[in-house]
Each structure stands twice: as structure tokens, then as C-alpha cells.
Amino acid sequence: MFIAFRREVEAALEAALADLDYPTGDLGIEEPPADVPAVLASSVAFRLAGEAGAPPPQVAAEIADAIDLADADLVAEASTQGPYVNFAPSDAYFQGALEDAQAEDWGRLPDTGESVVVExxxxxxxxxxxxxxxxxxxxxxxxxxxxxxxxxxxxxxxxxxxxxxxxxxxxxxxxxxxxxxxxxxxxxxxxxxxxxxxxxxxxxxxxxxxxxxxxxxxxxxxxxxxxxxxxxxxxxxxxxxxxxxxxxxxxxxxxxxxxxxxxxxxxxxxxxxxxxxxxxxxxxxxxxxxxxxxxxxxxxxxxxxxxxxxxxxxxxxxxxxxxxxxxxxxxxxxxxxxxxxxxxxxxxxxxxxxxxxxxxxxxxxxxxxxxxxxxLPGGESMSTRQGTGVDMDDLLDEAVARAEDAVRSRVDDRIRDDDLTDEDVERIAEQVGIGAVRYDVVSKQPTKAITFEWEDALDFEGQSAPYVQYAHARACGILGEADGLEPALDADALAGEDERALLQAVARFPAVVEAAAAEREPHQVATYAREFVDTFNAFYRSCPVLAEDVDDDVAAARLALVEASRQTLANALGVLGIAAPESM
CATH class of the missing domain: 3.40.50.620 (HUPs)
Incomplete structure (x- = not known):
């Protein structure tokens, strides 16, 4: 949805600039701040202010007035906020995101026909x-x-x-x-x-x-x-x-x-x-x-x-x-x-x-x-040339052992210790421990040196794999407790602020994959996954799914949103090579 939305914005903005006899080379399209009720914004008025002989806010208003959205399906409105032209989504945008994200291959882009070897x-x-x-x-x-x-x-x-x-x-x-x-x-x-x-x-x-x-x-x-x-x-x-x-x-x-x-x-x-x-x-x-x-x-x-x-x-x-x-x-x-x-x-x-x-x-x-x-902690480099005497097997064993200690000491608000068998704990420890190492490395920009710290890598509440994995497990838990309630693909029933914010986050996933691939930066997916969990947790706190006082239609729609979130997290973790546990 996000990619299709962006294309509609580009087409409408280019047409408006052409009608106004402004150059269309750089549209200045970007994502607005979180508190702006829009999916995309354009800063093109800054670039055109000199040519127009007018301040950017005035140019932005002129462009917004010239934008024709008659043929747009996903863009509902173009409005201005100071020098920016903001583009708000239509109901079809939210509905499409909710439906598309139910698919197992959600976020996968069409074949490019290009073969690539990665050594x-x-x-x-x-x-x-x-x-x-x-x-x-x-x-x-x-x-x-x-x-x-x-x-x-x-x-x-x-x-x-x-x-x-x-x-x-x-x-x-x-x-x-x-x-x-x-x-x-x-x-x-x-x-x-x-x-x-x-x-x-x-x-x-x-x-x-x-x-x-x-x-x-x-x-x-x-x-x-x-x-x-x-x-x-x-x-x-x-x-x-x-x-x-x-x-x-x-x-x-x-x-x-x-x-x-x-x-x-x-x-x-x-x-x-x-x-x-x-x-x-x-x-x-x-x-x-x-x-x-x-x-x-x-x-x-x-x-x-x-x-x-x-x-x-x-x-x-x-x-x-x-x-x-x-x-x-x-x-x-x-x-x-x-x-x-x-x-x-x-x-x-x-x-x-x-x-x-x-x-x-x-x-x-x-x-x-x-x-x-x-x-390593203390600043010692993990360079092969300098050497530290630590083998990868030792690092992974240590990760799994530490993860097992964390899992055994952690009491989930839905899963009691006696609900987890030793086999469950070992499976989760392997997924969380290896995932912690992998996420801690892949979440950073490649050109930046990093110091590996166990406490940060295995922090269930911080910027870590366990934090993202736990959200996926939480979504699985909600879906598993639905007791026959069937998800309803009805975005109109998801009108709350946190519901819409989560739907917008879901819709962005394919565009994040696109950008991470084009810019060769896997950390973009890791950053998205962590921020997605923040949005999902806000929804979880404010929008109960299975509570008795929740209307059945709303509960069914929220359940579909939980499944869309679970699929988004599963695929984000999957492209990072990190397991998505169903329980933790």
C-alpha cells in the first residue's frame, strides 16, 4: 500500500508542478513527523521559493491548490502545514493494508528479473x-x-x-x-x-x-x-x-x-x-x-x-x-x-x-x-588479524546459555513457568540467544564500529531481538486465545488513533524492504521492526482485543490487525535471518 500510495503522490505532485510551470525533477517527498496526520509530505516548496519569488508556505499553498486527486484511490487529501504539502490516506489505503498483510509473503516485492550474487x-x-x-x-x-x-x-x-x-x-x-x-x-x-x-x-x-x-x-x-x-x-x-x-x-x-x-x-x-x-x-x-x-x-x-x-x-x-x-x-x-x-x-x-x-x-x-x-566489552577488537582467541562456537554457546537463564527467570503475563517444558525453554533459548547476537550486529550501520554487550543484546525491553521476538510471541498468544472468534478484514472498524497508527506502520513494510535492498542497508529493516513493536505495544495497551466489553465487530477487526502485525514481524525477522518464536 505504501509504495502504491507514494506513486499516486508522485503522479499528482508532478502534474500539479507541470500545470504551474515549475520543474518536476525533485519532488522532495519524505515521511512526515509522527505527530503529523499524513503518510507522506513534500518539501518541494523550499526548492521552488526562489523561482516563484514567494516564501515557501505560500508556494506550498499554491501547489496544494493545484493538486488534483480525482484519479487517486489511496490519497484522500493534500493539505499544507507551513512550507510542507502533506498527503493523507483514504479509507481504501487502510483497508488495503489490512487485507494485504494477511498474506504469508506480505512485503515481498515483484520479481525484478535481475540476478545478483552476494559474496x-x-x-x-x-x-x-x-x-x-x-x-x-x-x-x-x-x-x-x-x-x-x-x-x-x-x-x-x-x-x-x-x-x-x-x-x-x-x-x-x-x-x-x-x-x-x-x-x-x-x-x-x-x-x-x-x-x-x-x-x-x-x-x-x-x-x-x-x-x-x-x-x-x-x-x-x-x-x-x-x-x-x-x-x-x-x-x-x-x-x-x-x-x-x-x-x-x-x-x-x-x-x-x-x-x-x-x-x-x-x-x-x-x-x-x-x-x-x-x-x-x-x-x-x-x-x-x-x-x-x-x-x-x-x-x-x-x-x-x-x-x-x-x-x-x-x-x-x-x-x-x-x-x-x-x-x-x-x-x-x-x-x-x-x-x-x-x-x-x-x-x-x-x-x-x-x-x-x-x-x-x-x-x-x-x-x-x-x-x-x-x-568486545572493554574495546578489544574482534578483528581476525588482531585476534582474541574467541571462536564463533563459543560466542553462540554463550548466547544460548545466557538466553536460557533469561527465559527461566522471566515470568510472562500469560505463560507461567510450569507451562514451559524443558524442550520449550531450550528451543526459545536457541531462538532468542542466536537472534540476540544476530540482531545486535545487523541493527547497526555497517560502517560504524560497534561494541557487543550481552546486557543490551538480551534486553527484553530494549532495542534488541528479544524485544521484537516477544512482540511476535505476544501476537501469537492473542490469536491463540481467540476461542473461535474469526478475524474480520474491516478497517472501518479500526478508527482509533493507535489502530490507525499500527495500520500505517504495517503498510510501510514493503517500502522498508525496497529501501533496505536498494541502499544495501539491512539495519533499516531492524530499525523498522523495533519501531513497529513500539507502535504495536501502544495498540496492545489501549485497544484490548478479547476483553468482554469490546464490541464483537471491533474485536474481530482488531484480531485481523493483530494477525497483520504478526505477519509483518515474522517477515521482518525472517529477512534479517532471525527466528520468530510463537511463545516466550
Whole structure:
């Protein structure tokens, strides 16, 4: 409804400006303050005051008088308040919102016909997922979900770094050391099992006998060379390690949940020869030069002082070289490519973009979403580079344990402790605990550093997942206690201030999805959900649904509004990747 309302406003405003011989380029449409009884407002009078030679309030009145709403279905009135032109909704607007929000796919936008690949997480398969990666899979997964809900054909991709020195060291260590050489694994998971080999290997290379280290380095170099040449035997050796570790990492990421449609491996672009084809094309580029045996690109034309090395002096390729082939594959396969990256990767992204342009690629189809680091209490960074020794599994276990304590200690006004089985408590704790971590991360603007605080994340009354989840559970409780009362899709019976405010909030949901997808900002949905709960709670306090003194027709209409609210919250949480509990 909101999107259709906005289109009617745009059409009416453009027509009025054209009739008045005013330019129609910028309509100045925005959402008014909460205390203004309108759905949208226009500040266009500010822009036109100079041209009109009149103060903005006078221009606004002139425009409002020229607006013709004869063909409008959803806009009832255009009026002025100072320099603003306000647009009020019709009864059809509220009725449409109430009806549309009953659908399970409420808020989903029509198909755009555009395919989008969202690459995110892509942590190196060298051990358990670290909390330094927490923001990437949460932000990336939420963005992919929102884009899909906004009508795009989305593929979520995990780019697996299974080539290069790290994997060569890992493979050599796995084939060299015995179980007796290693400490006990931190968990009974394959990534915790194999990471012991990787750590032992690095320890040996740093502290081992020089002659033994030299021999080991020769073996490692042979693995690197075999990978770069696409040698099948070498690829299979490395694949054994990579796939085992990746299996454990996927289990951890699945708890968030961070879901992937494709796991695209670096070695794919060595196997098919595309990486070496990229090298040949780059060598012929006018920006290419060779220095100390290494082939590089001069990127000064792109404002980048640091050169781009694409072939080492030993004729082996780099991660960045293979990433060029990877991105050219993306351009061939998808209409648009989005990569979620930590803020420390901005230089790499800029160099990659420049190298792609050297090869003639249209990089307008490539986009990066950068994020700042998450900080632990006390300011310690959750950066993988700085490291804190905290694994993602530990963080999620702690979240669930704390949530279980909160659930067991909380007495709901409708659900007594003895109504909850242990199985119920465990289910709710998993939903609330994981949701708390996820919401706390995704609710912030990506470019802003955040400090993760348990007390805030698990606050049932604050700006948190439990606060939103509890409202959904409350709506489910009301619907479950209706005792045969059937919802009535009658917006005319919902004439109260809090009822209309809630209907307006419901109607906005598709537009929030649209904006969050277009601006690549999942936090917009999180903010909307939290504010929606405020509006729903105001309705809950002032508009009883099942009380004996409530007229049956009003109660039935309010019940339909509760269902519309429940569906809105369920879908808002769903696009954020957060569970919507039916009881808490």
C-alpha cells in the first residue's frame, strides 16, 4: 500500500508542478513527523521559493491548490502545514493494508528479473570460524535475504581460498604430523581437529631445526607450484584438508544461520585455465610492467600509488590474480555482483576494480559493502588479524546459555513457568540467544564500529531481538486465545488513533524492504521492526482485543490487525535471518 500510495503522490505532485510551470525533477517527498496526520509530505516548496519569488508556505499553498486527486484511490487529501504539502490516506489505503498483510509473503516485492550474487564471509579454511568474522556472515546473509525478498534472483556465494601458501602449509602439516604430536582438539568437530595440524606446522616452521624447515619449505613450495599448474594430484591432496575444515566451518555458520547457494573455490580458476589467461591479457596491457622478476600493473591513473602484482618472480599467481578470474566469471554469470568486506579490505577492492577495468570489464556491475569491526566489552577488537582467541562456537554457546537463564527467570503475563517444558525453554533459548547476537550486529550501520554487550543484546525491553521476538510471541498468544472468534478484514472498524497508527506502520513494510535492498542497508529493516513493536505495544495497551466489553465487530477487526502485525514481524525477522518464536 505504501509504495502504491507514494506513486499516486508522485503522479499528482508532478502534474500539479507541470500545470504551474515549475520543474518536476525533485519532488522532495519524505515521511512526515509522527505527530503529523499524513503518510507522506513534500518539501518541494523550499526548492521552488526562489523561482516563484514567494516564501515557501505560500508556494506550498499554491501547489496544494493545484493538486488534483480525482484519479487517486489511496490519497484522500493534500493539505499544507507551513512550507510542507502533506498527503493523507483514504479509507481504501487502510483497508488495503489490512487485507494485504494477511498474506504469508506480505512485503515481498515483484520479481525484478535481475540476478545478483552476494559474496560474503569467505573465511580462509584454516580452522574454526573466529568471532572476528561475525559481522560478515550476519550482514551478508541478511543482505542476501533482503535482496531476494525485494524481487532479485539472489545467489549467496562463499569464495573458498583453497590455493596459496596457507593451504600448502596446512596440507603439508596434515600429511607430516601424527596424532601423537598434537594436543587434544578444542571440540569434537572436524575444523577443531584439523586446525591442530595447521598450528603445529606453523610452529615447526618458526621454531624447528633449520635444515628440517628448509626441507619442509621445499615441499610446501612444490604444493604451491602444483596448485598453480592445476596438477590434479596436488589439487586432490589439498581438497582433502579444505573440505574437511570447511565442513566444520559450515556447521558453525549454519547456526547463525548463514546460508550459501554456492561454495566457489579458487582452484576452480586454476583448473579451467582462466587465471593464466588473465595473466596473459594483463601482460599485454599498457599499464603492465616487470620489476625484479614480478609482473605488475601501474594503477596511478586510478589514484592508487601501490602497484598491483599479478605474477610473482617464480611465475606463480596470487590470490588477487585468481580473484580477477573469479570476478570475470561473476560478470558472465550474473547481472550484478556484491561483495561484503571488512574495512581493511578497501585497498584490495580498489586495486581489483582497477585491474578489472584494465581488462575492459564494466565495473559498474560490481559493488562492495564495507563494514567496521565489532568490539568486545572493554574495546578489544574482534578483528581476525588482531585476534582474541574467541571462536564463533563459543560466542553462540554463550548466547544460548545466557538466553536460557533469561527465559527461566522471566515470568510472562500469560505463560507461567510450569507451562514451559524443558524442550520449550531450550528451543526459545536457541531462538532468542542466536537472534540476540544476530540482531545486535545487523541493527547497526555497517560502517560504524560497534561494541557487543550481552546486557543490551538480551534486553527484553530494549532495542534488541528479544524485544521484537516477544512482540511476535505476544501476537501469537492473542490469536491463540481467540476461542473461535474469526478475524474480520474491516478497517472501518479500526478508527482509533493507535489502530490507525499500527495500520500505517504495517503498510510501510514493503517500502522498508525496497529501501533496505536498494541502499544495501539491512539495519533499516531492524530499525523498522523495533519501531513497529513500539507502535504495536501502544495498540496492545489501549485497544484490548478479547476483553468482554469490546464490541464483537471491533474485536474481530482488531484480531485481523493483530494477525497483520504478526505477519509483518515474522517477515521482518525472517529477512534479517532471525527466528520468530510463537511463545516466550
Amino acid at each position: 560474503h564471509t569467505s573465511a580462509n579454511p584454516t580452522g574454526p570460524v573466529h568471532v572476528g568474522r561475525a559481522r560478515n556472515p550476519i550482514l551478508g546473509d541478511a543482505l542476501a535475504r533482503i535482496l531476494a525478498f525485494a524481487g532479485h534472483d539472489v545467489t549467496s556465494e562463499y569464495y573458498v581460498n583453497d590455493a596459496g601458501r596457507q593451504m600448502a602449509v596446512f596440507t603439508w602439516a596434515y600429511e607430516t604430523f601424527d596424532e601423537s604430536d598434537l594436543p587434544e582438539p578444542g571440540r569434537e568437530k572436524p575444523d577443531y581437529d584439523l586446525v591442530r595440524y595447521y598450528r603445529k606446522g606453523n610452529e615447526f616452521l618458526e621454531e624447528g631445526d633449520p635444515e628440517a624447515v628448509e626441507a619442509a619449505e621445499a615441499e610446501i613450495a612444490a604444493i604451491i607450484e602444483g596448485l598453480d599448474e592445476g596438477d590434479e594430484e596436488t589439487l586432490e591432496r589439498v581438497e582433502t584438508v579444505v573440505d574437511t575444515v570447511l565442513g566444520g566451518m559450515r556447521e558453525t555458520l549454519g547456526r547463525l544461520p548463514a546460508e550459501f547457494d554456492e561454495f566457489v573455490k579458487e582452484t576452480r580458476f586454476l583448473r579451467d585455465g582462466s587465471t593464466h589467461e588473465v595473466v596473459d591479457r594483463l601482460r599485454d596491457a599498457e599499464h603492465a610492467f616487470k620489476e625484479e622478476g614480478a609482473w605488475q600493473l601501474d594503477l596511478e591513473d586510478w589514484g592508487i600509488e601501490q602497484s598491483f602484482v599479478f605474477l610473482r618472480s617464480d611465475d606463480t599467481t596470487l590470490y588477487t590474480t585468481r580473484d580477477i578470474a573469479h570476478h570475470e566469471w561473476k560478470f558472465e554469470t550474473f547481472d550484478h555482483a556484491i561483495t561484503v568486506l571488512g574495512e581493511d579490505q578497501e585497498l584490495h577492492a580498489n586495486k581489483l576494480r582497477a585491474a578489472l577495468e584494465v581488462l575492459g570489464n564494466d565495473t559498474s556491475r560490481l559493488e562492495e559493502v564495507f563494514y567496521a569491526w565489532v568490539n
